[in-house]
Amino acid sequence: MKNRQIIVGLGSRSYPIIIGPDLFRSEAIVDEGDLRGRRYIVVTNDVVGPMYFSTVAERLSSPGKSVEKIIIPDGEQFKSQETLTSIYDQLITKRADRSTTIVALGGGVVGDLAGFAAATYQRGIPLIQIPTTLLAQVDSSVGGKTAINHPAGKNMIGAFYQPQAVFISLEMLGSLPDREFKAGLAEVVKYGAIMDEAFFSWLEGNIQSLLARDYEALGYAVQQCCSNKAKIVEADETESGSRALLNFGHTFGHAIEAGLGYGKWLHGEAVAAGMMLAGRLSVLAGDLKQVEWDRLQQLLIEIGLPVDAPKLGRNRYLELMGYDKKVLDGKLRLVLLRKLGEAYVTSDFSKELLVEVLSGVEQ
């Protein structure tokens, strides 16, 4: 297969997403034009680093260029102020300046953390994203969201900061544990559900190839996701409106993650069950057809994702959702489906119907 390229069009801050089966071992695949920097500092973790750093470093380095690394511990609990501070300290020790490029090599945690460090070190230095998980490849590495967690909530501190390029090398998915790969597919399904019915149908027909991690199927799916995400980011870079569509299933999902304790369910697993709850509300609201809800459920089941939200109790869900940062002026906003392939954001839903949906998660 050939490499695929998508441009995220944001005027002077536009950048390419390059998708290929084995981007860093093939010759001349990473265009020099995208690698203008003379000094790279790769931020990676102690699991991904040993697997991919040397290959990436070899590709980045050429005469007159230097490549260094900063290693952070693996895990969501390290997406913290403490780790961020340690990255700052190492950047300072290495005397990084505004001509230094940060390369985020890893999954969502590395991308969010290294991205936020790049956004804020000396008020912003260049950033390249090399996502190594499916979740990061189709979602978190594209569009400029960076953040760290706060004891009071996920992603409470962060910035919108666009990278200079995103390099997606599919062979990196080979080492991904099955559970994590499947969790990433929840976000893939989300793009179909909220904005691309044709892609949703394609997923129904090709889910076995995806599960087998076939490069052709993966390349197509990742491209469709990134292309849909690019459209959304181009229309609403800082999430003042339509970008919130990407949060389909996420308000319920965050409640699940927080309610169970972070880490018990993977983010994608919580989003899968969250999409079913948001979908249920869409059905009760008279928008989504039951048969469409069934198709969504069927696809998630075939992937092997949870479709039943944990029974934390209705009031606990409401409480957890009330603290969600998507609450505007005290009003809860939710993403609902008009039909498969079309979503909308609303704070004008029926509270009674929400309570009815949550009666399914009573203890």
Next chain:
Amino acid sequence: MKNRQIIVGLGSRSYPIIIGPDLFRSEAIVDEGDLRGRRYIVVTNDVVGPMYFSTVAERLSSPGKSVEKIIIPDGEQFKSQETLTSIYDQLITKRADRSTTIVALGGGVVGDLAGFAAATYQRGIPLIQIPTTLLAQVDSSVGGKTAINHPAGKNMIGAFYQPQAVFISLEMLGSLPDREFKAGLAEVVKYGAIMDEAFFSWLEGNIQSLLARDYEALGYAVQQCCSNKAKIVEADETESGSRALLNFGHTFGHAIEAGLGYGKWLHGEAVAAGMMLAGRLSVLAGDLKQVEWDRLQQLLIEIGLPVDAPKLGRNRYLELMGYDKKVLDGKLRLVLLRKLGEAYVTSDFSKELLVEVLSGVEQ
């Protein structure tokens, strides 16, 4: 005098700077159009807060709107990660969300800190700047630079984040200690020196009115500074090129501040002596005429600012300047004057001449 208004033109992120003699006590002077928020959290310090919070709060509040406050300690040493963390914590406790507007009421420290909190809380929430010192009114509140200090250097962590409006009320300068007021005038002189010869001449003729804090003179001077700064920010928002002109005198100045220990000299005092050193290098380079350097010195002396840099030793200066964050790819970049009213950024200056300039500060 009437209010003056300047627009900083940055496309969808454009905003007004409104300058008036007594903005918050006069009727209908703060346009409702600039105050769309329904909830304001004023960040101020324990010196400025008692003087101005109630007046500002009265002006911001109207039926259906709420105004709260967060108090931080006064002083540059509190422009730290610790204070930032305490602001985050209070925002979370108050359940601030993306529809909450942060109002920075204070000098440069408050503006930089509150601005950076606004830039990063939930990936960015609306910000209004109400600068209360001359330095903040003519420089730090305009143009979107926000930051905190790091033990290794000033403003090491920050973001470019534009406010929604800047309200400059000249009567707030009335309570400013004389030394601080004069330090602010160093930045005023800077605008004349780097880009506005006519304004420099006006300053020479009106410096006594300014020192007397005459509202007409102040209003004109603040307007000229903000208008010049707006031009620079519009041309180069993120300091990739010409915005660095604003650093005239600052690389030397930061060396002075750091070398003496921060707080010994005020920023503006260090910039004044720093401008004399950069000016001296400009004369030696064959650009600036000696008579122009004399005029710059004369104006600074009339204000009562230091024109002789402290004798920290040549090598100490070089070392301190080498760590400055304006070092690109290891090269020291300086702002020099071609003539009064015209500056340029260069890394291609003579090292020998720099050493000669610094021989004047040998111990």
